[in-house]
Amino acid sequence: MTTPRNSGEDRPAPAETPAGQDAPAPSGSTHASSASSPDGHGHRVAAMFGRIARWYDILNHGLSLGQDIYWRHRLVRHLRLPRNGLLVDLAAGTMDVTLTALRQFPDARVLALDFAQPMLARGRDKVAARGLSDRVLPALADGRVLPLPDACADAATIAFGIRNIVPREQAFAELFRVLKPGGRLCVLEFGSGRTRIWKGLYNLYLDRLLPMAGRLVSGDSDAYRYLADTIRNFPDARELGREMRAAGFDRVLWHPLLSGIVYVHVAEKAGDGKSA
Numbered sequence: 001m002t003t004p005r006n007s008g009e010d011r012p013a014p015a016e017t018p019a020g021q022d023a024p025a026p027s028g029s030t031h032a033s034s035a036s037s038p039d040g041h042g043h044r045v046a047a048m049f050g051r052i053a054r055w056y057d058i059l060n061h062g063l064s065l066g067q068d069i070y071w072r073h074r075l076v077r078h079l080r081l082p083r084n085g086l087l088v089d090l091a092a093g094t095m096d097v098t099l100t101a102l103r104q105f106p107d108a109r110v111l112a113l114d115f116a117q118p119m120l121a122r123g124r125d126k127v128a129a130r131g132l133s134d135r136v137l138p139a140l141a142d143g144r145v146l147p148l149p150d151a152c153a154d155a156a157t158i159a160f161g162i163r164n165i166v167p168r169e170q171a172f173a174e175l176f177r178v179l180k181p182g183g184r185l186c187v188l189e190f191g192s193g194r195t196r197i198w199k200g201l202y203n204l205y206l207d208r209l210l211p212m213a214g215r216l217v218s219g220d221s222d223a224y225r226y227l228a229d230t231i232r233n234f235p236d237a238r239e240l241g242r243e244m245r246a247a248g249f250d251r252v253l254w255h256p257l258l259s260g261i262v263y264v265h266v267a268e269k270a271g272d273g274k275s276a
């Protein structure tokens, strides 16, 4: 697998963890500069996902009644990848998007980036169990400072990750930077929890049921309270589209799923007069 080189002088080298080997810990030498290290918010988020990593998949599928599998499939359908193309899957977590993308594009190579080592470790095991380790390079990285050269990726995805990154603009700017001209970014994220859906039933689910179910299964109600809070404070689809345009993306479109509980945003980095 080709390993992207570092172009920015003050950018840290990628914390490479070829699938099948131990992913490095998220602190110390894997983050070569403070600019790449998660700050207070990032540390809390990384630690939280580290705590719930073992429950993450089961809770995801259970709390969405399996819908999350379909949502990732819808996300990946919007990808455009050339043969042997390089996909950056940011906030890859346990790598369900990575695996879904590889089903659709078996010859693709995926850089699975996340700053929570236990999430990546679980993903790496899933990738290895499917015999796909040679197609995936997991690496610890903060989405606000990607350890990648400019214009190296054919496409990028981020599923249920952008909500966690503060400030979002920085992640969008980085994704824009690392995409090749014509490359496509596909974002899967909850819609704003402030929008009343199903006469408020969904909002009740977010506020009450979700933290309770999260606590019962993982013993961590804070994590699922955090989930509800970030969804409630997330911008609506139009505003998110505006943020993506502000980062430089063109042709920003969005598609609601399940009455707007979830959205797929698709955007392109203009280039060469043709799309990816």
Ligand SMILES: C[S@@+](CC[C@H](N)C(=O)[O-])C[C@H]1O[C@@H](n2cnc3c(N)ncnc32)[C@H](O)[C@@H]1O
Pocket: 042, 045, 046, 049, 060, 090, 091, 092, 093, 094, 095, 096, 097, 113, 114, 115, 116, 119, 141, 142, 143, 144, 158, 159, 160, 161, 164, 165, 166
């Ligand atoms: C809800 S999970 C989503 C995982 C996966 N994409 C999926 O579809 O299931 C969010 C992931 O984003 C990661 N994350 C949050 N903020 C991040 C950041 N600043 N840089 C890198 N990863 C981040 C977390 O560690 C976590 O694994």
